[in-house]
Amino acid sequence: MTGELLSLAKRFHLSVISHGKFVPSHSDLGGEDYLLELLRAEANARDKRARAERAKQARLPTFKDFKHFDCDFQKAVTREQLSTLERLEWLDNAFNLVLIGPPGTGKTHIALAVANKAVDEGYKVFFATMDSLMHILKTQEISPKSASRVRWINKCDLLVIDEVGYLPVSKTEANLFFSLVSALYEKSSLVITSNKGFSAWDELLGDSVLATALLDRLTHRCQVLNLDGDGWRLANRKHIF
Numbered sequence: 693m694t695g696e697l698l699s700l701a702k703r704f705h706l707s708v709i710s711h712g713k714f715v716p717s718h719s720d721l722g723g724e725d726y727l728l729e730l731l732r733a734e735a736n737a738r739d740k741r742a743r744a745e746r747a748k749q750a751r752l753p754t755f756k757d758f759k760h761f762d763c764d765f766q767k768a769v770t771r772e773q774l775s776t777l778e779r780l781e782w783l784d785n786a787f788n789l790v791l792i793g794p795p796g797t798g799k800t801h802i803a804l805a806v807a808n809k810a811v812d813e814g815y816k817v818f819f820a821t822m823d824s825l826m827h828i829l830k831t832q833e834i835s836p837k838s839a840s841r842v843r844w845i846n847k848c849d850l851l852v853i854d855e856v857g858y859l860p861v862s863k864t865e866a867n868l869f870f871s872l873v874s875a876l877y878e879k880s881s882l883v884i885t886s887n888k889g890f891s892a893w894d895e896l897l898g899d900s901v902l903a904t905a906l907l908d909r910l911t912h913r914c915q916v917l918n919l920d921g922d923g924w925r926l927a928n929r930k931h932i933f
């Protein structure tokens with residue numbers, strides 16, 4: 693590769709070429725074919741880097757997928773419904789998904805399966821428990837890390853808020869939660885998991901006017917799945933010996 697080609701590749705930040713990682717499939721490849729292979733290699737490398745960056749920013753705690761969700765065990769959701777969720781068209785229309793049910797019924801599993809697929813498909817995603825999200829929002833003025841997470845959240849196509857309702861919510865947190873739901877309304881999708889049905893959100897948020905306004909926005913374009921039955925953890929307990 694000539695010196696000028698290398699220096700131009702550096703100038704245009706074409707990393708595969710400038711780092712000497714481009715290997716053409718044939719040594720006699722010429723003209724347009726050579727250029728095509730070169731640009732394809734660059735595009736692939738960029739896609740890979742972008743995916744890795746999205747995966748890092750998403751902060752998904754574990755890997756879960758749709759394939760390993762057992763609809764015979766969780767009868768409140770059908771394979772067809774899961775396939776619709778997996779296609780992610782609803783993300784393009786900024787629909788929300790709320791998963792309600794007792795512990796171990798697969799709420800976080802489905803939320804993570806959506807999040808993982810969305811990262812794969814090029815969407816910007818952020819996953820947090822309600823508690824850690826509140827921490828991020830409350831510390832954004834004093835913590836550069838939180839401030840950067842908030843900037844990512846505001847850019848996200850999908851925000852997953854796990855475990856709404858497990859821990860008490862203070863007045864400040866209820867206001868922050870409402871502001872966030874309002875800011876993302878019709879712009880990004882929310883996936884929320886909760887052990888509490890909507891009728892208990894008044895009490896959870898400690899303010900029925902705020903809860904009504906929040907639920908109004910959240911549920912305007914929304915799918916609610918009420919999961920039930922026995923928890924998977926209890927039915928599949930594992931022991932060391």
Ligand code: ADP
Nearest residue numbers: 760761762765766795796797798799800801924
């Ligand atoms: P929840 O968030 O409702 O408390 P999780 O989604 O964390 O429950 O599920 C607990 C564990 O059980 C996880 O390891 C999850 O993968 C598994 N699990 C739950 N429901 C199912 C299911 N229907 N099929 C396969 N695994 C399941």
Ligand code: MG
Nearest residue numbers: 799800855885
């Ligand atoms: Mg959970």
